[in-house]
Amino acid sequence: MKKITETTQNKVNKAEKKTKFYNDNVFLSIKNLHVWFELRKWGFRHAGYVRAVDGVTFDLRKDETIAIVGESGCGKTSLMRTILRLNRPTKGEVVFEGTVINDLKAKGIKDYRSQVGYVQQDPYGAMPPFMNVQTILEEPLKINGVKDPAERVQRVIKVLEEVKMSPATEFLPKFPHQLSGGQQQRIVIARAMIMNPKLLVADEPVSMLDASVRVEILKLLRGLQKDHNLGVIYITHDLSTVRYFSERIFVMYAAQMIEKGNVDQIIKNPKHPYTFALLEGTSDPDANNASIQKEVPPGEPPSLVNPPEGCRFHPRCPKIIKGLCDSQMPPEFEPEAGHFVSCWLYK
Numbered sequence: 001m002k003k004i005t006e007t008t009q010n011k012v013n014k015a016e017k018k019t020k021f022y023n024d025n026v027f028l029s030i031k032n033l034h035v036w037f038e039l040r041k042w043g044f045r046h047a048g049y050v051r052a053v054d055g056v057t058f059d060l061r062k063d064e065t066i067a068i069v070g071e072s073g074c075g076k077t078s079l080m081r082t083i084l085r086l087n088r089p090t091k092g093e094v095v096f097e098g099t100v101i102n103d104l105k106a107k108g109i110k111d112y113r114s115q116v117g118y119v120q121q122d123p124y125g126a127m128p129p130f131m132n133v134q135t136i137l138e139e140p141l142k143i144n145g146v147k148d149p150a151e152r153v154q155r156v157i158k159v160l161e162e163v164k165m166s167p168a169t170e171f172l173p174k175f176p177h178q179l180s181g182g183q184q185q186r187i188v189i190a191r192a193m194i195m196n197p198k199l200l201v202a203d204e205p206v207s208m209l210d211a212s213v214r215v216e217i218l219k220l221l222r223g224l225q226k227d228h229n230l231g232v233i234y235i236t237h238d239l240s241t242v243r244y245f246s247e248r249i250f251v252m253y254a255a256q257m258i259e260k261g262n263v264d265q266i267i268k269n270p271k272h273p274y275t276f277a278l279l280e281g282t283s284d285p286d287a288n289n290a291s292i293q294k295e296v297p298p299g300e301p302p303s304l305v306n307p308p309e310g311c312r313f314h315p316r317c318p319k320i321i322k323g324l325c326d327s328q329m330p331p332e333f334e335p336e337a338g339h340f341v342s343c344w345l346y347k
Helices: 002-024 076-083 104-111 133-143 147-161 182-191 209-226 263-268 273-280 287-291
Strands: 026-043 043-062 065-069 091-096 116-119 199-203 231-236 248-253 256-262 333-336 339-341
Touching: 026 076, 043 065, 043 076, 043 091, 043 209, 043 256, 065 076, 065 263, 065 333, 076 199, 076 231, 104 231, 116 182, 133 182, 147 182, 182 209, 209 231, 248 263, 256 273
Parallel strands: 065 231, 065 248, 116 199, 199 231
Antiparallel strands: 026 043, 026 091, 248 256, 256 339, 333 339
């Protein structure tokens, strides 16, 4: 009896330790996040809301890369801007290392953003054309109180070498228009890394680059993530790059997260009809694609001003359950361990 009790207690202790490790390892939590933008008619009359993000919840662990995927207009960028605290949440919480960032004041926002790197989609538009590379990279250091010019230059050279821009001193006096697209994106990544952040948010960082350059940039981001133990949020609509870069995939549709799981679960065994449609639309290099007509859902994504009742995908869904999908919002089901889907097919 004593032996059984000790064995049971050991299991309990291990479970508690594992749970504590998981909780300690989570450093970004999004809890029931809503971001609504008010519409006004004639400048003063209320005309409704655009529900850009509507009830999103997820956790990001340290040293983890997650991908948020979905078609244009699904709310990915609005979610990213809220995590960066460029948008203020209408409802819900964004918690970073135990601190709710919703209502941070100016100093708190500045301290928070110094720990978050941001890689923009358009590298040329993201950099001031009148500044050279050295000035662009020194700007975050100046804003955050690094006053010693020698230290700033040293840190700039170090981060340029990290993003494979060498010899670094040759790039310092150059302006953005003197760099190739791939070099511009490396400078944007260097600027995101200059403050040694804990979290990196990459908003479609390779969508404007040639295919050959995309692979190099993704490898670079992956290397930086491992070297600096970064948490990374990778926002994209291209599932063909996600499988090589992320541990988990979150699928967004019409401002909501409809499926979550690890890469193998989402890529090899998608549950939601919309996720299946996204994968069908992925252009993998396969000669058989020339003779195959892929099925894609008809219609357009719904209006976020007046979204449909029930599941927001039901007007386009080939597997709709009449009287249920078009009237009730599906909760989150777990058809397999760690794989979550908001779809009535798995009730």
